[in-house]
Amino acid sequence: MKDVILTASFRKKFPGGPGIVADDLHIGGGITVLFGASGSGKTTILRCLAGLETPDDGKITFSNQVWFLKNGKVFLPPRKREVGFVPQDYALFPHLTVAGNISYGLQELPANERTARVTETLRWLGLDGLEHRLPHELSGGQQQRVALARAVVRRPKLLLLDEPLAALDTPTRLRLRGELRQLLRQLGIPTILVTHDRFEALALGDDVVVLHNGKNVQQGATAEVFSRPVNLAVAEITAVETIQPGKVLQVHDGLASIVVGSTQLTALAEDLPVGVSHAYACIRAEDVVLVRADEVQSSPRNRLSATVRVLVRDGPLVRAELDCGFLLTALLTEPACLELALEEGDQVFALVKASQLHLIPFTP
Amino acid sequence: MKTVKIIILMATFWLTIHVSMAASLTVFAAASLTDSLKQIAADYEKTSGDKIVFNFAASGTLARQIEAGAPADIFFAADETKADALEKKGLLVNGTRKSVLGNTLVIVTPAGAPAINSPAELTNAAVQHIALGELKTVPCGTYAKACLEKLQLWPAVEGKVVPCESVRTVLAAVESGNVDAGFVYKTDAAISNKVKVAYEVPAADAPKISYPLALVKDAPQPEAAGKFIAYLESDAAAVVFKKFGFLVLSSPSTK
Amino acid sequence: MSGAEWQLVGFSLRMALASLLLILPTGLALAWWLARTNWPGKALVETLVSLPLVLPPVVTGLLLLQLFGRRGPVGSWLHNTFNCDVVFTWRAVVIALAAMSLPLFVRAARTAFEEVDVKFEQLARTLGAGEWRVFFTITLPLAKRGVLAGTLLAFARALGEFGATIMVAGNIPGRTTTLPVAIYQAVENGEDAHAWTLASVSAVIAFAAVFVSERLQRQRK
Numbered sequence: 001m002k003d004v005i006l007t008a009s010f011r012k013k014f015p016g017g018p019g020i021v022a023d024d025l026h027i028g029g030g031i032t033v034l035f036g037a038s039g040s041g042k043t044t045i046l047r048c049l050a051g052l053e054t055p056d057d058g059k060i061t062f063s064n065q066v067w068f069l070k071n072g073k074v075f076l077p078p079r080k081r082e083v084g085f086v087p088q089d090y091a092l093f094p095h096l097t098v099a100g101n102i103s104y105g106l107q108e109l110p111a112n113e114r115t116a117r118v119t120e121t122l123r124w125l126g127l128d129g130l131e132h133r134l135p136h137e138l139s140g141g142q143q144q145r146v147a148l149a150r151a152v153v154r155r156p157k158l159l160l161l162d163e164p165l166a167a168l169d170t171p172t173r174l175r176l177r178g179e180l181r182q183l184l185r186q187l188g189i190p191t192i193l194v195t196h197d198r199f200e201a202l203a204l205g206d207d208v209v210v211l212h213n214g215k216n217v218q219q220g221a222t223a224e225v226f227s228r229p230v231n232l233a234v235a236e237i238t239a240v241e242t243i244q245p246g247k248v249l250q251v252h253d254g255l256a257s258i259v260v261g262s263t264q265l266t267a268l269a270e271d272l273p274v275g276v277s278h279a280y281a282c283i284r285a286e287d288v289v290l291v292r293a294d295e296v297q298s299s300p301r302n303r304l305s306a307t308v309r310v311l312v313r314d315g316p317l318v319r320a321e322l323d324c325g326f327l328l329t330a331l332l333t334e335p336a337c338l339e340l341a342l343e344e345g346d347q348v349f350a351l352v353k354a355s356q357l358h359l360i361p362f363t364p
Numbered sequence: 365m366k367t368v369k370i371i372i373l374m375a376t377f378w379l380t381i382h383v384s385m386a387a388s389l390t391v392f393a394a395a396s397l398t399d400s401l402k403q404i405a406a407d408y409e410k411t412s413g414d415k416i417v418f419n420f421a422a423s424g425t426l427a428r429q430i431e432a433g434a435p436a437d438i439f440f441a442a443d444e445t446k447a448d449a450l451e452k453k454g455l456l457v458n459g460t461r462k463s464v465l466g467n468t469l470v471i472v473t474p475a476g477a478p479a480i481n482s483p484a485e486l487t488n489a490a491v492q493h494i495a496l497g498e499l500k501t502v503p504c505g506t507y508a509k510a511c512l513e514k515l516q517l518w519p520a521v522e523g524k525v526v527p528c529e530s531v532r533t534v535l536a537a538v539e540s541g542n543v544d545a546g547f548v549y550k551t552d553a554a555i556s557n558k559v560k561v562a563y564e565v566p567a568a569d570a571p572k573i574s575y576p577l578a579l580v581k582d583a584p585q586p587e588a589a590g591k592f593i594a595y596l597e598s599d600a601a602a603v604v605f606k607k608f609g610f611l612v613l614s615s616p617s618t619k
Numbered sequence: 620m621s622g623a624e625w626q627l628v629g630f631s632l633r634m635a636l637a638s639l640l641l642i643l644p645t646g647l648a649l650a651w652w653l654a655r656t657n658w659p660g661k662a663l664v665e666t667l668v669s670l671p672l673v674l675p676p677v678v679t680g681l682l683l684l685q686l687f688g689r690r691g692p693v694g695s696w697l698h699n700t701f702n703c704d705v706v707f708t709w710r711a712v713v714i715a716l717a718a719m720s721l722p723l724f725v726r727a728a729r730t731a732f733e734e735v736d737v738k739f740e741q742l743a744r745t746l747g748a749g750e751w752r753v754f755f756t757i758t759l760p761l762a763k764r765g766v767l768a769g770t771l772l773a774f775a776r777a778l779g780e781f782g783a784t785i786m787v788a789g790n791i792p793g794r795t796t797t798l799p800v801a802i803y804q805a806v807e808n809g810e811d812a813h814a815w816t817l818a819s820v821s822a823v824i825a826f827a828a829v830f831v832s833e834r835l836q837r838q839r840k
Contacts, residue, residue: 052741078744085745091738095760104756105746154746365811428809493707498790500808526707526789541689542706 010058033205051078084151424501443503466611495546508547638716650728676782731765
C-alpha cells in the first residue's frame with residue numbers, strides 16, 4: 001500500500017441494527033475500494049469519513065489533521081475537510097444548472113477564475129455544451145459526470161464515491177467503468193470508492209478493504225485480497241465460486257497436498273500455518289482451464305477428470321458446473337465453449353494451477 | 365339585509381343574557397350608569413320580587429340594538445339625541461319619556477401622571493393621546509367635543525384623540541396609563557382610584573348633559589317595566605344616584 | 620368607492636405589508652428551527668407558535684396590551700428610552716397583525732422546509748458552504764413555493780385581523796383604523812352601504828390571496 005494518508009478506528013450504532021465498526025482502517029493514496037455486500041455498512045463508513053455522520057466513538061485522522069476524536073470532542077465539519085463527495089444518487093441540486101452545480105463549491109475564487117475552472121472541468125469530463133441544462137434534463141451517465149465534476153473542481157484532498165456506477169443501466173455501467181478508472185488515474189486524488197460489485201472492485205481499485213457485517217475484515221492490494229482471502233467470510237464476499245472443505249495430507253517443499261472428497265489436490269503452502277489439518281480449497285471459476293484430451297503435457301499440478309453437469313450462458317461468458325468428485329465451477333468464453341463443442345454430460349479435464357488453489361484453514 | 369342584522373344581533377344578545385332568567389326585566393342603560401343602577405336594582409329586587417337584567421353600553425350602541433329589534437323593556441341613555449332618534453322611529457312608548465339625571469364632565473389623568481390643570485394644557489406636546497368616547501355612539505364623547513369646540517381647542521387636540529367604545533372604555537384607557545388624559549363623567553371618575561380628576565368642566569363650558577329614561581315599544585314586560593321606571597324616578601333611587609355623584613333632575617322632591 | 624374608502628384600503632395594505640417585514644425573518648427562523656432541529660422543549664415552542672391560531676384573538680390582543688402598554692415590560696422601555704409609544708399607534712397595528720399571522724406562515728414554511736431533502740444540504744456542506752449559505756442557496760430556493768404560499772396566507776390573515784388589533788391599537792380614523800375595524804364601526808353606526816363596500820373589497824383581496832396560495836401549495840412536487 002502506498003503511504004498511508006488516512007487512519008480511522010470508530011464505531012457507530014443504529015437503532016434496530018448492529019451498526020458498523022471501522023477497525024484500524026488504513027487508507028493510502030491511490031484508489032481504495034470499500035468492498036462488501038449491500039447493507040454491510042460501506043456507505044455509513046464513507047459518510048463518517050465525509051463528516052456527514054458522527055461516529056459514536058473513535059478517531060479519524062487525515063494527513064496531520066484530526067477530523068474526529070470522541071474523547072477530545074473534536075469534530076471537523078464537512079466544509080473544512082476538503083473532501084469531494086459523490087453519493088449514489090448524485091444529489092445534483094435540482095434548481096441549479098450544470099454550471100451552477102459545478103461552480104457551487106468555488107465561491108471563494110474570484111469570478112473569472114471560477115468560470116475558467118468550470119469550463120476546464122466541463123471539457124475534461126466531456127460535458128461541453130451542457131452548462132445551462134438542468135439536472136433532470138441529463139442522462140444517467142451525464143449526471144454522474146456532473147456529480148464527479150462538482151466534487152473534483154474544488155481540488156479536494158480526498159475523493160469519496162458511493163457506488164458511482166450503481167445508478168446506471170448495465171451497458172452504460174460497463175462502458176463507464178473503464179472511463180472512470182482512466183479519469184480517476186488522471187486526477188491523481190486519493191480516492192475511496194464503495195462498491196458491492198467485485199468486477200468493479202477489481203477494475204477500479206488499487207487497494208481493497210473488505211467489509212463483512214459492518215466491520216472491515218481484510219485490507220490490502222486488490223489482487224492480493226481477492227486471490228488470498230484470509231477467511232471464509234472474505235472468500236464468500238469476494239465471491240470465489242468453488243469453496244470446498246478438505247483434509248490436509250502433508251506439506252512438503254512449499255507445496256501442500258489436500259484431499260477434497262476423494263480427489264487429491266496440490267496447492268502452494270505459503271500461508272498455511274504449521275500443523276493445520278483441515279482447510280477450505282478456494283478456486284476462482286476464471287482460474288479453471290478445460291481441455292478435451294489428456295495427451296498434452298501441461299504445467300498445472302491439478303488435473304481433474306470432470307463431467308459437465310450444467311452449462312449456463314451469460315452474455316459472452318459460459319459458466320460450467322463440473323463434477324470432479326466435488327462441485328467445481330469454471331468460467332469460459334462462448335467461443336471457447338463452441339470450440340470445445342462442450343455439452344452437458346461431456347467428459348473433460350479441468351486444470352487448476354497450484355498457485356491458484358487457495359487454502360483457508362479451519363477447525364472442523 | 366335588515367333581517368340578517370336582526371338575526372345576528374338577537375343571537376348575540378340572547379347569548380349574553382342567561383336564559384335562566386325567564387321572567388325578568390331587561391334594561392338597556394348607558395355605561396356611565398353601571399354602578400348606580402346595579403345598586404338600585406339590587407334594592408328593588410328585594411322588595412318587588414322582579415329580576416332586573418342589564419345591558420350596559422354606549423347609548424348609541426343601545427339605540428342601534430333596539431332599532432334592530434333587540435327585546436328591551438327600558439331605555440336609559442346619556443344623551444337626549446339618542447332617545448329622539450328612537451322616538452322618531454316610534455320605538456318608544458309615548459308619554460313615558462322623562463329626563464331624569466344630569467352629570468358633570470371631567471378631565472381625568474392616570475394616577476401618578478403629571479397634572480393637567482386646564483383644558484388648554486391638552487394642547488401641550490407632552491399630551492400625546494387623549495381618550496374620548498367614540499363620537500357617533502358615545503354621548504360623553506360628543507359632549508367632550510362640544511366642550512373643546514366651545515373652548516376653541518378642538519383643532520389643536522383633534523389629532524390626539526383615541527376613540528373608545530364607551531365612557532367606561534375611556535376610563536379603562538386612562539387607568540392603564542396608555543393615554544395621557546381622557547374625558548369621562550364625574551360619576552365615572554368617582555368609582556376609580558387609578559385616575560385623578562384633573563379638571564372639572566364648569567356647566568358654562570359644557571353642553572347640557574341630560575339622561576332620558578323611557579319605556580320601549582313592544583317591551584316584553586310593560587307592566588313590570590312601568591313599575592321599575594316609577595321606582596327609578598322615586599326618592600329612594602334619587603338618594604343612590606346622588607351618592608354616586610349624579611345630578612337628579614326630575615325627582616318630585618328635588619329643590 | 621370614495622377617496623376616504625380607498626385611503627382605508629391603502630392603509631390596511633400598507634400595514635399588512637409592514638407586518639410581513641416582522642413575520643418573514645422571525646417566521647423563517649422559527650420554521651427552519653422546528654423543521655431541522657430536535658431538542659427537549661421543542662414541543663413547547665411548537666405549541667406557543669400555534670397558540671394565536673386557536674386563542675380568541677382578543678386574548679392575544681390582551682397579552683400584547685400587557686406587553687406593549689406604557690406600563691408593560693416592553694412598552695415602558697420603549698417609552699422611557701425612545702419616547703416611543705406602541706399602543707394606539709400604527710406600530711401596534713403592525714405588531715398585532717404580525718402576532719396573529721405568524722403561526723400561519725410558520726406552519727406553511729415549516730412543511731416546505733421539511734419537504735426539502737436533507738441530502739442536498741449535506742452535499743452543499745461538503746462543498747464548503749456554511750449554514751447561512753446552505754439556507755439561502757439550497758434550503759430556501761427549494762422551499763420557494765411553500766414559503767410563498769405561507770406569505771400569501773399570512774398577508775391575507777393580516778388584512779382580515781380584527782380582535783387583537785382593536786384591543787391594542789384602537790380605532791383611530793386615519794391612524795389605526797384598518798379595513799375590518801372600519802367595517803365593524805360602519806355596522807355599529809348603521810352605515811350599511813359603506814360597510815358592504817368595504818366588506819366586498821376585503822373579500823375580493825382575501826379570495827385572491829388564498830386562491831393563489833392554494834394553487835402554489837398544490838403544485839409542489
